[in-house]
Amino acid sequence: MPDAPEDHLSGFVVAVDGPSGSGKSSVSKQVARVLGYGFLDTGAMYRALTWWCLEQGVDLGDADAVTAAAERFPLGIGTDPDAPDVTVDGTDVATAIREPRISTNVSAVAKILPVREILRVMQRRLINEAGEATGGVVAEGRDITTVVAPEAPVRILLTASEEARLARRSRELHGAADANAVEATRSQVVDRDKADSAVSEFTVAADGVTTIDTSHLDFDGSVEAVLQVVEAARA
Numbered sequence: 001m002p003d004a005p006e007d008h009l010s011g012f013v014v015a016v017d018g019p020s021g022s023g024k025s026s027v028s029k030q031v032a033r034v035l036g037y038g039f040l041d042t043g044a045m046y047r048a049l050t051w052w053c054l055e056q057g058v059d060l061g062d063a064d065a066v067t068a069a070a071e072r073f074p075l076g077i078g079t080d081p082d083a084p085d086v087t088v089d090g091t092d093v094a095t096a097i098r099e100p101r102i103s104t105n106v107s108a109v110a111k112i113l114p115v116r117e118i119l120r121v122m123q124r125r126l127i128n129e130a131g132e133a134t135g136g137v138v139a140e141g142r143d144i145t146t147v148v149a150p151e152a153p154v155r156i157l158l159t160a161s162e163e164a165r166l167a168r169r170s171r172e173l174h175g176a177a178d179a180n181a182v183e184a185t186r187s188q189v190v191d192r193d194k195a196d197s198a199v200s201e202f203t204v205a206a207d208g209v210t211t212i213d214t215s216h217l218d219f220d221g222s223v224e225a226v227l228q229v230v231e232a233a234r235a
């Protein structure tokens with residue numbers, strides 16, 4: 001009997017996990033561009049599901065209702081690093097899913113284990129489709145190295161100090177990293193990571209996972225550090 005589609009991974013998979021603001025999305029996207037690989041932002045999937053539940057008036061505290069929404073989730077997600085579109089039932093939600101109302105609610109959705117299992121299956125299918133199309137994929141999130149693609153040949157935990165992560169997110173959201181801007185960002189970074197840590201281990205590297213601390217690296221340095229781990233694995 002042939003393997004079920006999710007039984008093995010197609011293409012060369014680079015799995016990247018880490019806390020908010022560590023640089024997962026931006027660094028992984030650039031690594032995918034350099035390698036000519038696909039790119040999968042799994043956080044965008046949790047965000048889009050949260051957007052859809054809110055849109056439909058689903059009570060995020062009702063795990064059965066959110067799971068039912070996940071079962072019929074009409075998500076479209078691009079894996080081209082230059083066009084990572086996100087649509088829900090044909091509506092472009094790429095900008096809407098970055099709004100604070102989604103950032104503050106997404107952990108409630110991500111903590112529901114049957115929802116995680118539904119998205120895990122979708123994520124493996126997307127990784128395989130992208131891997132078949134381009135030869136490889138860089139997939140990033142919170143549980144890619146441990147749950148979604150634990151057999152990936154490259155598994156990286158991207159970390160950075162809380163101070164560095166707060167400053168980056170603050171600059172991104174408020175254009176500044178002064179004390180007020182950092183305080184306004186804290187709940188979206190620190191509190192969310194605490195909530196997300198209940199269901200995924202992304203603060204300590206699992207066995208076989210390489211930690212890259214980007215606290216003192218600039219963006220290009222972080223990209224280079226990831227590429228070096230990939231090159232070592234392919235050598």
Ligand SMILES: Nc1ncnc2c1ncn2[C@@H]1O[C@H](COP(=O)(O)OP(=O)(O)O)[C@@H](O)[C@H]1O
Nearest residue numbers: 020021022023024025026168172217218219222
């Ligand atoms: N090594 C780095 N040094 C400085 N800024 C960075 C670095 N990596 C990412 N950034 C910036 O920090 C912000 C958050 O990065 P992002 O990739 O969204 O993090 P994550 O996906 O882990 O939450 C972005 O504005 C990004 O350009």
Ligand SMILES: Nc1ccn([C@H]2C[C@H](O)[C@@H](COP(=O)(O)OP(=O)(O)O)O2)c(=O)n1
Nearest residue numbers: 020021042043044046106110141142143196
């Ligand atoms: N593989 C993943 C990816 C994201 N999540 C959850 C946890 C996060 O709070 C949200 C949003 O993830 P996202 O990567 O967009 O968040 P940050 O950019 O790191 O702030 O989704 C998850 O539980 N598992």
